[in-house]
Amino acid sequence: MLVLVMMLGLMQYRLWFGEGGIREFNDIQARADALEGATDTLKARNDRLAAEVVDLKTGLDAIEERARSDIGMVRQDEQFFWVPNVDTGKGPAAKTGVVQP
Numbered sequence: 001m002l003v004l005v006m007m008l009g010l011m012q013y014r015l016w017f018g019e020g021g022i023r024e025f026n027d028i029q030a031r032a033d034a035l036e037g038a039t040d041t042l043k044a045r046n047d048r049l050a051a052e053v054v055d056l057k058t059g060l061d062a063i064e065e066r067a068r069s070d071i072g073m074v075r076q077d078e079q080f081f082w083v084p085n086v087d088t089g090k091g092p093a094a095k096t097g098v099v100q101p
Contacts, residue, residue: 016022055062067073 014021
């Protein structure tokens with residue numbers, strides 16, 4: 001009977017603390033959960049970038065929006081009014097006060 005109890009204790013020890021036991025499983029599961037969270041964040045960023053690439057390849061609206069916001073382009077049928085002493089905080093005109101071609 002004593003031998004059976006000792007064997008049961010040994011098997012329980014190996015189950016909880018041995019190689020491939022419950023403790024190691026919980027550690028691996030925690031690392032996998034942390035990596036999954038990081039992967040989800042990166043996947044969301046990649047999805048946004050992929051959508052932007054598709055939009056830039058297929059749609060002219062995205063290209064026009066980029067040109068307007070980045071370099072201040074104006075269409076031919078529009079009129080541009082520059083009001084001196086007004087700081088919008090965007091573009092080179094906001095820094096120097098002068099719009100250069």
